[in-house]
Amino acid sequence: MKRFITVITILAILSFAWTAFVKPGKEAPRQKTARTEFVHSAKTVETQEPGGALKGLKKFWEFSGFRNVSKGHLIMITIGLFFIFLAIRYEYEPLLLIPIGTGIIIGNIPFYQDGDINLQLGIYQSGSVLNYLYFGVLKGVYPPLIFLGLGAMTDFSSLLSNPRLMILGAAAQIGIFLTFLGALILGFAPPEAGAIGIIGGADGPTAIFLSSRLANGVNMLADGTTVKNLIGPIAIAAYSYMALVPVMQPPIIKLLTSKRERKMRMKPPRAVSKLEKILFPIIGLLLTAFISPSSLPLLGMLFFGNILKESGVTKRLAETARTSMVDIVTILLGLTVGASTQADVFLTPDSLLIFLLGAISFMVATAGGLLFAKFMNVFLKGDNKINPMVGAAGVSAVPDSARVVQTEGLKADPTNHLLMHAMTPNVSGVIGSAVAAGILLSFLG
């Protein structure tokens, strides 16, 4: 509870600062004062007299971060530091929040910016190192690679032993579609609304993949206008809520379940044969890709990674995919997504709305899975009944939401272990959110 209050208080302070300093519909100010002098000094640099040391110092000052800093930069740096604080103090997804938090700081170091001059420093300036790395986000290269690693590290045996729980993974995707409607109501264009809706899938790579295709600032709408570039805010919102799963889910779980329901025990999972484990990724790939071909980059890589793992003859490849490769891609993805939140692009009223919609969609998804588990219980008898908390793991934040269910289960009954049961809706949620992303892409792309 203390954690929850701390996090909410800091978030409220940041939101207040955000709304107070950034006026609606107006971007953070850019520095233009030094422009003419920069051009002038660049032309006359060779003819400067030795006595121009003061002028040189002045120029140095104009190019330093202290001269170009704005309130937006400071707010973003504070957010970056807050992410790092959350990762170190509470260990909320440190593997994601440390690179993203550091990326936010790197992306918001103020430097001289003007439309005509390209210092090749910022992530949006062509030719900069960060811009090259950002290519992987912009073109949706990193998310399928993350899915490959995810497939190589996921054991689907819990899912195979009790496939009934897979449906909970589908039920929790209600968050995606309701948020899509919410975003439309708030005035976002359909492709932008689709990209925002996927935050409800609670899957960072899927959110980046879809936003890079739908809300990339390049695509044209039917009325001839260009879609907004929402990759940064969507990615940050998705990863923030993934990290905040241990804070956000327990209150919803407690609200919607009774103590008796939280104590419910489930039948232990059966042993799964090797053949079943090998067949699952093959059948899963064929079925899901035939149903939703647009989700092929994500699901194809997920199941490919799993085939590497389960085949037993490509141990080296599986090992690389789930360790070194996924680590490298996580570093690059986290850093570039963080750096893409440059104040002048990120601090807009749209971002605040995206964060709000993201939070709602996450709560709706959790509640959707949970209530569907209760609904299923109406038709189930005896020891086949499902502990409703397991439904909350249908949001595909793997394995955090399953871990939350396990923790809450242990709080209700210290001998009731629900982790393996919760992993089924959790991994099927990944499949469900990827299918949903494919559907939105095929409708709106």
Added chain:
Amino acid sequence: MSTLLSLSGIFGSIDKQAAVIVLIGYMIVFLALVILYLVFRYLMPWLFKIKLYRRAAKEGRALDDSEKQVLTGEVNAAIATALYLYYDEIHDYESNIITIRKVSRSYSPWNSKLYNMRNLER
């Protein structure tokens, strides 16, 4: 009434196409996972059963009840642990090699026999 009117105004902004996307999209997500469920809940066990029957028929015997049983992971873990403990405690074979292990200590006046004996004057 005014609330209802304002609600209808809000939802009026959602066009037909969006509603279709939501309905069809959610249904397809369900469909994909329900098909996977049906395959792994009914089709796979059925295929495995056929495999078992064929094997039994080939060997010219009826299918044993124990073969039809599905063991849980917990039962498997208990059997494996019991077997491990059982084999770990068996001492039916000994190497019969007896050796005296020589322990060498580095020299120090503190462990020297010479200095520790009382040197009586003769």
